[in-house]
């Protein structure tokens with residue numbers, strides 16, 4: 637597969653300019669590439685939460701690999717068995733072992749697909765639904781009508797991103813406003 641030569645026509649529909657592939661990574665190492673993309677986008681999300689990002693607005697349901705609204709673009713990411721299966725419409729990311737999601741000193745983000753208990757148990761024929769961790773609180777707010785900021789439900793604590801992580805991610809993966 638000619639990953640790097642892939643024509644990305646849908647790019648024109650996405651205002652996130654850092655989707656310019658060469659800006660992010662030329663790494664041929666799949667694991668490294670996945671981590672760079674995921675951490676870079678995490679940094680954009682954090683910058684947006686903190687009001688430091690002056691570029692295009694970031695959706696409340698950003699894709700882990702391209703930052704565009706998952707609902708709009710149809711990007712998905714799920715875990716099947718012990719494999720993570722990303723389906724990003726803008727970045728080619730091959731499936732990889734779940735254990736590679738682990739955060740590390742150089743790749744500090746904990747953003748990763750998490751199973752939404754509510755969505756995955758709804759309806760007569762429940763289907764596993766995975767939401768990126770960084771999107772979970774807004775998912776609960778938008779989809780399940782539960783606002784963590786107001787209700788502070790204990791079971792949502794695990795989706796809160798700590799200040800320490802925010803600092804580490806944004807220090808390692810600086811995002812400029814001109815990207």
Ligand SMILES: [Zn+2]
Nearest residue numbers: 654680811815
């Ligand atoms: Zn960027």
Ligand SMILES: [Zn+2]
Nearest residue numbers: 699702711724
């Ligand atoms: Zn995507």
Ligand SMILES: [Zn+2]
Nearest residue numbers: 752754755779
């Ligand atoms: Zn849900």
